[in-house]
Amino acid sequence: MSNRPNITATRLLDACEALLCERGAHEELTTRRIALEAQATPSAIAYHFGSQEELITAVAERVYRRLNAERLALLRKAVDRRSPEPPDLEEVIAALVGPSIRWAANPQSGYRVLSYFTSMAHAHRDGTAHYRRIIEDVEHHKAFIPQLKRIAPWLDEVDIGWRLNCALGIRSQVTRSRQRTELLTDHRMNLDDPDLVISRMVEVIAPMFRRTS
Amino acid sequence: MSNRPNITATRLLDACEALLCERGAHEELTTRRIALEAQATPSAIAYHFGSQEELITAVAERVYRRLNAERLALLRKAVDRRSPEPPDLEEVIAALVGPSIRWAANPQSGYRVLSYFTSMAHAHRDGTAHYRRIIEDVEHHKAFIPQLKRIAPWLDEVDIGWRLNCALGIRSQVTRSRQRTELLTDHRMNLDDPDLVISRMVEVIAPMFRRTS
């Protein structure tokens, strides 16, 4: 549990992330396997992180930070481009869901870590509070609210948050339930093209923030 | 692996479902615990279902069938009410997401079984094909497509399927990420009232199927 992460700790983080990104390697996600990959022993996991769960949490947190940085950078770019006017709605939505979509299309991006982590956090939603720390972290999402409010000032802040939440649900469905998405669209949408998927999502999400006719 | 389920098999199913519905009992979801609850032995699980995973799959399948029956009954009712005119859009959406929302609000409904199962199926999306059998079962969802096409004939069938998929994503977000939903809406939405939540969802999903101005 060192606050100054040493070389072994980062090797364990890297090994765990690599295993989570490998296709179908979740069955082999054992302390022994991780330790082997990191040239360490299972005890090292307990020493540096406390438990395997907390190691995975640390890995997820690291990936999550990267994703959020990208999201917020895109939001800032969208805001700056139109400042002092309100940003473009479609560009804001693309900033919100774009990184997830692009990362999900790339197996080495670490998105699989997040998929696995959130699945596990949902399955064992009892007790273990260190899961919630990440799940409940919505601060960066909240950064989108004031900008969306500028775009759709007739909407309540609750309305904005609700629509934001819905948009995130659509994002999750597309990134995590790819099989279902393919079946419902009759395999006639190219889900491998992130830009296409993003524009399709914008097409569906944007009307939520437009005035009802 | 009996096709004629006997008394012990159904007791195991019931015990497993009960444990999955109990708050925070997922940690205790072991073969020995399930067997104890069902007045049987761990070997009985292997004998009747092959493995613990397959027992859980069987439980999820049973619950899933109940939910789908309710969904399709509501869809049929919506269709019959307006026949031969196209059904009301809002009523169709309520038929799609309503049962999930209501079940999620009731701990004893068995919705927790589905939450747990889909989480697990996503986490171990490799190999184990018996998970996919349920995850990929979208036939009942497809029953909504022709009705929605009647309502919005200007939309492609791919467009309809895509929007249907998005609606299901919103549903999942609200039922499974309740905490996040509460935080984003600043705790100012009463998520315990299913009818309110459903109308809020309709408010967001319906515009997807309306003509763009």
Added chain:
DNA sequence: GCTGATTTCGAACAGCATTCGAATTCCGTC
């Protein structure tokens, strides 16, 4: 009431995460 099939049981077995004390390495200080 016997016989063959179905079902139940309890004792194993291998694998798992974790614990813990000893051994080792590291690093500031003499």
Added chain:
DNA sequence: GACGGAATTCGAATGCTGTTCGAAATCAGC
């Protein structure tokens, strides 16, 4: 450069887990 205390690594041991398997027990048909 060598000491000594802290930080780190290690390997054996512990108590879980799901599953296997052969022997008992129960059941159904004649």
